[in-house]
Amino acid sequence: MNLQELQDVCRRVRQDIIIMTNHAGAGHPGGSLSLVETLVGLYFDTMQGIDPKDDKNPDRDRFVLSKGHAAPALYGTLCERGYFDREEFQHFRQLHGILQGHPDVKKCPGVDASTGSLGQGISIAVGMALGARHQGKKLHVYTAIGDGECDEGMVWEASMAAAHYKLDNLTVILDYNGMQIDGTNSEVMSLGNIRAKFEAFGYDIIEVADGNDMTQVLEALHAPACPGKPRLLLMHTLKGKGVSFMEGQVGWHGKAPNAEQTAQALKELEG
Amino acid sequence: MEKKAVRVAYGEALVRLGAKNDKVVVLDADLAQATMTKDFKAAYPDRFYDCGIAEADMVDIAAGMSTMGLIPFCSTFAVFAGRSYDQIRNGVCYPHFNVKFGFSHAGITLGEDGGSHQAIEDLALMRVLPGMTVFAPSDANECYQCVEAAAKIDGPVYIRTARLPSPIYDERPFEVGKGQVLRDGKDCVIMTCGIMLEHALEAVEVLKAQGKDPALLNFHTLKPFDDALALAYAQKTGNVFTVEEHSVIGGLGDAVAAALCGKGCFSFEKIGINDIFGQSGKPADLLVEYGLSGKQIGERILARL
Numbered sequence: 001m002n003l004q005e006l007q008d009v010c011r012r013v014r015q016d017i018i019i020m021t022n023h024a025g026a027g028h029p030g031g032s033l034s035l036v037e038t039l040v041g042l043y044f045d046t047m048q049g050i051d052p053k054d055d056k057n058p059d060r061d062r063f064v065l066s067k068g069h070a071a072p073a074l075y076g077t078l079c080e081r082g083y084f085d086r087e088e089f090q091h092f093r094q095l096h097g098i099l100q101g102h103p104d105v106k107k108c109p110g111v112d113a114s115t116g117s118l119g120q121g122i123s124i125a126v127g128m129a130l131g132a133r134h135q136g137k138k139l140h141v142y143t144a145i146g147d148g149e150c151d152e153g154m155v156w157e158a159s160m161a162a163a164h165y166k167l168d169n170l171t172v173i174l175d176y177n178g179m180q181i182d183g184t185n186s187e188v189m190s191l192g193n194i195r196a197k198f199e200a201f202g203y204d205i206i207e208v209a210d211g212n213d214m215t216q217v218l219e220a221l222h223a224p225a226c227p228g229k230p231r232l233l234l235m236h237t238l239k240g241k242g243v244s245f246m247e248g249q250v251g252w253h254g255k256a257p258n259a260e261q262t263a264q265a266l267k268e269l270e271g
Numbered sequence: 272m273e274k275k276a277v278r279v280a281y282g283e284a285l286v287r288l289g290a291k292n293d294k295v296v297v298l299d300a301d302l303a304q305a306t307m308t309k310d311f312k313a314a315y316p317d318r319f320y321d322c323g324i325a326e327a328d329m330v331d332i333a334a335g336m337s338t339m340g341l342i343p344f345c346s347t348f349a350v351f352a353g354r355s356y357d358q359i360r361n362g363v364c365y366p367h368f369n370v371k372f373g374f375s376h377a378g379i380t381l382g383e384d385g386g387s388h389q390a391i392e393d394l395a396l397m398r399v400l401p402g403m404t405v406f407a408p409s410d411a412n413e414c415y416q417c418v419e420a421a422a423k424i425d426g427p428v429y430i431r432t433a434r435l436p437s438p439i440y441d442e443r444p445f446e447v448g449k450g451q452v453l454r455d456g457k458d459c460v461i462m463t464c465g466i467m468l469e470h471a472l473e474a475v476e477v478l479k480a481q482g483k484d485p486a487l488l489n490f491h492t493l494k495p496f497d498d499a500l501a502l503a504y505a506q507k508t509g510n511v512f513t514v515e516e517h518s519v520i521g522g523l524g525d526a527v528a529a530a531l532c533g534k535g536c537f538s539f540e541k542i543g544i545n546d547i548f549g550q551s552g553k554p555a556d557l558l559v560e561y562g563l564s565g566k567q568i569g570e571r572i573l574a575r576l
Contacts, residue, residue, distance in 0.1 A: 123362070127331060127332035132339050154331070157323075
């Protein structure tokens with residue numbers, strides 16, 4: 001898929017996020033919109049062995065959405081990739097729907113771990129990478145974490161283990177949009193020099209100046225692994241990216257757009 | 272009678288299991304010398320993973336490993352069931368991943384380390400999780416059986432083990448979810464689990480010496496629970512006593528209460544830790560302090576009959 005096609009998928013996934021959260025009257029659009037290029041890059045370009053018709057292939061690459069509240073971005077991406085029908089968007093966050101409020105491995109095709117309790121996904125991804133190596137599998141494990149999620153001590157426990165076990169088959173993607181529920185990272189819980197912290201924990205780090213630029217995202221995803229070290233992609237992103245009134249606004253972390261806002265957002269996201 | 276700590280049997284059982292099943296991996300959180308996973312580590316170093324003093328991380332690492340077709344056994348102290356509870360709940364039970372928990376040093380018989388380390392709530396925490404199988408083996412032989420059974424179950428399993436050496440009884444037929452009739456009787460029924468079996472047996476002798484005829488049931492599986500057996504002996508004897516080294520809230524006593532609720536009118540008393548924390552002391556002294564010695568249990572039941 002060429003760059004233009006990937007960017008078109010991103011645009012559609014952003015529309016999906018708006019449609020889903022509007023219909024459900026709930027959900028997390030802000031941190032979903034910031035993560036779109038990462039997910040589309042992974043599922044349409046980088047991940048190996050994934051197939052919507054065989055979503056349990058044991059040798060496929062894995063992805064864990066550690067920041068599970070960005071489920072709408074994952075659902076949009078999986079739908080565009082062919083894992084399920086768009087009709088499912090109508091049942092997002094609804095009784096008997098496969099698209100639960102947070103990803104559910106038992107209900108949704110293409111989901112590799114149930115997440116939503118922050119800090120756990122990265123640890124599960126460490127276990128997957130360790131287990132894959134134990135089993136002699138060549139697959140790669142990716143996980144996306146939030147910056148607010150880095151408040152959780154588990155992120156650092158998992159990071160310590162990833163470095164200790166020299167998991168060069170693991171890529172942690174930090175969606176660094178600078179905001180969490182109650183305010184900016186600095187207002188809620190200062191992250192300090194986040195790059196230096198992850199560096200000190202033993203990651204090989206690639207910093208992506210614009211994590212919403214598909215060219216830069218692909219370049220980072222394609223970078224060869226650093227032998228003996230887990231990889232961290234530090235993606236500078238914009239919360240609410242692509243929808244003018246959501247961009248950089250803390251208030252759109254966990255709020256759904258109304259009909260009028262939805263119309264405006266979809267208009268802005270037209271090709 | 273020969274004694275062996277159930278935790279020692281857990282370590283031995285893992286080694287036996289490891290020989291038969293190369294998918295078994297063992298994780299510990301820097302307590303291999305105490306949980307006795309050191310035996311597995313020595314036998315199968317390539318299948319042992321230390322996660323450092325990070326119990327929550329250990330549980331989710333195990334969750335991830337299970338998705339690669341492995342059968343991870345997580346091992347730490349039972350008191351850290353609380354510390355890693357969100358991970359056990361959301362990381363393992365919610366997706367029903369195939370992870371086992373062999374948590375040791377449960378109950379007040381942990382002894383000298385004191386109340387901060389004496390888990391009196393772990394059975395309650397584990398019983399309430401959907402899809403979790405909960406074992407509390409009474410002796411070394413039953414622990415071997417529980418570990419074997421755990422590996423065959425596709426889903427999360429909790430195995431509660433004790434630090435204190437306890438008698439090894441003859442091996443009994445074992446079926447997951449089935450209680451055992453160790454003594455038939457007509458005056459009352461004592462239902463127990465874990466290493467309190469030793470003290471329940473002493474209580475039986477106290478009762479017999481006073482001319483009473485008590486039944487004794489052992490439940491190695493707290494969940495799924497053998498409701499039918501508990502009810503049958505409640506109906507037969509009319510006097511029900513549960514004995515456990517756990518809070519009277521949420522453990523064996525409440526499993527029995529749920530089994531009997533609405534099914535008849537019985538005299539019913541839960542003997543366990545009465546909603547308080549433990550403290551440092553020798554295990555034998557602690558059992559007396561909390562009214563759980565065989566003699567005290569027997570006398571308490573006699574007073575009720």
